[in-house]
Amino acid sequence: MRKLDPIRHEEKRQEILAAANRCFERSGLKGASISDICKEAGISPGHLYHYFQSKDAIIATLSEAWLSRTRERFEGLSALEGNVAAALVVEIGRLAPSGPNSGTELVFEILAESTRNPAMGEIIQAHSRSLRAIIADVLRTGQKRGDVRADLDVEQAATVAVAVVDGLKALSLRAPQADRQPAAALFQNMLEGLIKGEGP
Amino acid sequence: MRKLDPIRHEEKRQEILAAANRCFERSGLKGASISDICKEAGISPGHLYHYFQSKDAIIATLSEAWLSRTRERFEGLSALEGNVAAALVVEIGRLAPSGPNSGTELVFEILAESTRNPAMGEIIQAHSRSLRAIIADVLRTGQKRGDVRADLDVEQAATVAVAVVDGLKALSLRAPQADRQPAAALFQNMLEGLIKGEGP
């Protein structure tokens, strides 16, 4: 007499994650309590622990989601037909508008937490590696097609791109109501210069 | 028969701030408790509240200090005699080595907190404005001396520079044990391209 659990279970899990996400965005990683999350999800504290082992486990699960959002933006770029490098630059430029919504702060919180919590450090570093690998891949594709200068150290360039992404995210918190498009345009120019290479 | 209070008072205040700073670096903004700080400072909790109204007040005070560290790096630049723009680029490149010590994480924590705490928001934005102003000033000085291309929008370029600073700080957390110098060198190249101008 089996139950159709797996589906229901996963649904509930996702509901709880969504509720937790809202709480974390509202109050921060340490600011949001298990009790808050339970209220938001409409469940009892005991029940939450049926789905997650600990608050940290919830944070870890959500962290991957938060970090994935950025990664997904770049995944698939190297499969494009046209000028891959240009697409990359455009994509990075598009990061600027994202205001203090989509949990940018939370990424910075886990970045800070990664200093003290080894588990978080793992997550962050794994994400950093994969993000860097994706961008390096895009750049290599560009090199094959001649859109990226041949002598570019793609690994270091990818590292720079990741840092630019972080810098733009920080910018959205530093100047929440400013028009960040012009600065993003400058960044695009800079990246184009780096990637295409124009001066000796 | 004057009392030396004001001096002593300020000394003690600074001692407490130093102790709090150590605690925050060790455990984070929420992770460090008033009790921890008191132990570190060697005073009683009641006494601490003679010097600071609340934990938030301590954080606010220290935040300015943390942010100032970066500002001070750039403050004297426009008064330099030589190539001001080159000095700026060098200075930004120097940020890379700073590992996950010196409270880099704390800057990201207050960045995140600024989303939720208006007082923090004020502090962050004031600091961002002043940092941008300083860098814009350096660039304007460079324009006068011909080291910076005349048609550069110095305000936007300063914004970009601030974002690069943040990006490099994030990088030091994302890749704590990597050699970040090569990436920093690429950043320097990019900034030079932006500032001196090589485009058509």
Place this chain on the structure above:
Amino acid sequence: MRKLDPIRHEEKRQEILAAANRCFERSGLKGASISDICKEAGISPGHLYHYFQSKDAIIATLSEAWLSRTRERFEGLSALEGNVAAALVVEIGRLAPSGPNSGTELVFEILAESTRNPAMGEIIQAHSRSLRAIIADVLRTGQKRGDVRADLDVEQAATVAVAVVDGLKALSLRAPQADRQPAAALFQNMLEGLIKGEGP
């Protein structure tokens, strides 16, 4: 078309009791949770309550088992052919080696619990009475055969024997890694003196 339920039911009950026993030995009466027991037994919490009304009911059932172990050691003695009193003394001496395994601690826990839980008190006292009765019976058999001195108050002697049994169990917890055999030998001498009588 009879159902095999009653048999299966009892089997499952015993399985659960065995699992609970393991848990209690591992973590103590309060330390072991229903959840632990369910995991150990490989069943769901809801299911466990089909077999036992409550955790206390499980403990009560097992308590009888724990206490019975000691009772069973002495049960067949009075039916022996040879010197019954000597066999009793030997049997008591054999208690010493039992280390802090076999749930000796649990007997002391229910002894403590009996102070506060009347149901436990009932169980303990019933067991004490029956154990005393068995030993008194053995002694009476010994008196008939002349192995036990005729003027011995067998009821009081049985009470003493029970206390000696408890004392030896406590000893196995107080000195878990000591060789308790020499002390047990002294006890045997003492009991022989009591039973055979050597006084004036």
Place this chain on the structure above:
Amino acid sequence: MRKLDPIRHEEKRQEILAAANRCFERSGLKGASISDICKEAGISPGHLYHYFQSKDAIIATLSEAWLSRTRERFEGLSALEGNVAAALVVEIGRLAPSGPNSGTELVFEILAESTRNPAMGEIIQAHSRSLRAIIADVLRTGQKRGDVRADLDVEQAATVAVAVVDGLKALSLRAPQADRQPAAALFQNMLEGLIKGEGP
């Protein structure tokens, strides 16, 4: 401007210990909660942790007190002038009347806990050693005065005495309302036989 803390502090500490003691006797080691203890002591939970690091610390402190009660009964015996061995036997016989008051159950609870909690194990074993040492000392004094037979292994005899003490304590829980004096008298006879030696 020093405070007269040390005195007040110790007083409060003792008050809390007394309250905790009452709670533990009423509900057992795990059954009594910090909250119960705070209510009984008339303080807030936060305040309790000003005086004790943890519930375990309270239990450890009280454990020593509980165990000491028994030890104190025997301390001083070897300094007596008269027949030391007889005094020891009398003292052991006096243990019987102590009903289920004075926290006998709690001693058994820590005895059980000592199996699982190393800190408790330490306490129990230290106490066992000191109790055994005291009784062995009394017996040695008796040997010098000729009250104890010269060939007695005093260490093993002391071990037996400790077990008898535990056995009598268990008896007070097994038969709370019985007259345990006759059984205690038998024990005294047995011990006299062991100590003075009457056999061949």
Place this chain on the structure above:
DNA sequence: GATGAATGAGTCTTCATTCAT
């Protein structure tokens, strides 16, 4: 028979803060 979702009061402990001295 059997599952596991669900509860909510309860666990120990920590927190920022206040107050009498």
Place this chain on the structure above:
DNA sequence: GATGAATGAAGACTCATTCAT
């Protein structure tokens, strides 16, 4: 200035138990 006693709400998490399926 300085102490540390005192608070009590809140922290994360666990518990024995019930119920719909």
